[in-house]
Amino acid sequence: MTPLAKLLEAALFASARPVPADELSALDPDASAAAIAAALDELKSHYDEEGHGVELVEIAGGWQVLTRAEYTEAIERAQLAARPQRLSAAALETLALIAYRQPIGRAEVEEIRGVNVGSVLKSLHERGLIDVVGRAEGLGRPLLYGTTPLFLEHFALRHLEELPRADELAIALRQNVVDERSATSSETRADV
Amino acid sequence: MTPLAKLLEAALFASARPVPADELSALDPDASAAAIAAALDELKSHYDEEGHGVELVEIAGGWQVLTRAEYTEAIERAQLAARPQRLSAAALETLALIAYRQPIGRAEVEEIRGVNVGSVLKSLHERGLIDVVGRAEGLGRPLLYGTTPLFLEHFALRHLEELPRADELAIALRQNVVDERSATSSETRADV
């Protein structure tokens, strides 16, 4: 490809929106409108004739490089199938605290966990596992969090009382945590 | 290009972040790992040899298409994209220590940097460059930090081992000299 076509490809790749031809001319002050048009033609032909997974299209008065429609389905399927997302240890611990201590405010979770949990709370909320269930009395009336019906559904619980008692759990799990951790350590762990 | 290379290209153009290898494999369940690797090679060569404005790079266990560095200024001049802000010296120093000594606690970072690092750790954590990876034994069970995949992306690393080894650094040689000179010093310390 010509240098100008390569520059246009890079610019269109990096732009978040379709770029009108006159904005593209700002890329190279020496390039005439005709030269820009010719380079766009060249890029378009290259994508079409060399068999690329992307194409150059004119949308809303601007130019944009897009993935070809025939691949969309496979891409979305792969994105979903690739890795069921796992909660990070931080998210799990926060969720556990909320399940057992709800309604609970952010400050209390942070005090127990010793770290900022703002982003974790946001992720858990986006996942629909927790929700705001009220406000505490006192300064600033902080939000209180609790678990959602989706949380129960996820663990096939009918109600929260079906969770085992925390003190039993600590004893029962203590011997097994290590085994279980080593069994799952090979799996990938995405942060929430 | 082969159909598989086109499919991979389409998927790579559909992501703002490196696409993990297993997600690429999920694009075509019939394709072997070797076939995927060959198609990636094909795409990379095509970009390099046919003169494209973008290139294929391996980062953080995945693959990513990026614009070539030579077009940065032109793209910024045309205001089609802007470089992200740089990390401060404080952030970089803290990241360097965490990268080399993870899992590492706040106290150790502060001892080496000679400053309080509470707010820097908080910012790095919020930006997803570090995460809590455990707790140390001992008083208060302090949090231990490690780097994240986003850290690798920020520095365009395939993995942590791409950072220079401590013995490759000029100062490592001097470290031995000072050890000999101050042989009476009882404290020995692992290299960064």
Added chain:
Amino acid sequence: MTAIPPEVFVAGSTFPLPPGLARTDGSGKDDGGFLVELTSFSGPLDLLLALIRDEKVDIYDIPIARIAEQFLLRIHSLGLNEAADYLEMAARLLRIKAQLLLPRGETEEWEDPRAELVRRLLEYQQMREIVDVMEHRADERRRQFARAFLPDQPTPPQAPLALSLSELLSAVDRVLRFGRAPNMHDVVARPLDVPAAIEIIRSLLALRARLQWTDVVAADAPPWQVLSALLGLLELARLGELRVAQPRPFANVEISRDPDDPASEAA
């Protein structure tokens, strides 16, 4: 990477932002010293290294009196009087200076009071070398743009969440052990019956060499039974009586007698 000659100390400690890129968010909010340095030094060791470089002195033979004086001058002129980190280093320098003035014993082994400081400076300098490498890499990466346009997805696809009850309960356990004494005993009251679950699993395994999770627990079993079975299974696995495998995420858990267990051959 380029080797830095030992006598050349890490040069600048400032990371000037290119014009127009500083504070582009315009928020001006406190970013925790993250993007813009409060001073041109990232800490007292950074300042100290700069002084050693400026004064052209040997790091292994630091003239402490001179350097301490310069250090105090600098933190004064930089308006760093409030910075506890710098004051602590100033105090340390003065302490070393005082120690150096003490008469040395002739016979006893003398330890240079500067040794610990030199060690810390070298350690810090090594870290600065790493920072240089990392900064260079980050700058290279910043010169390349990633794909910015991502098509609108009406329903943002979220990958299915792989989250098991055992993971949640392990997290409860971690919080209990590591957390700052949360009281989590007062909510729930359903007892588990792990021994009974173990008996059930043992009985089933006596009949069949291989089981599936769904053989052990009915699909509509209440959670306390599921949990009891899970904990029982883990306990038996720990004891080596059986093996548990899950061929892929979400697949049925396969349970088999431990092939190394001679008792399993007889059954």
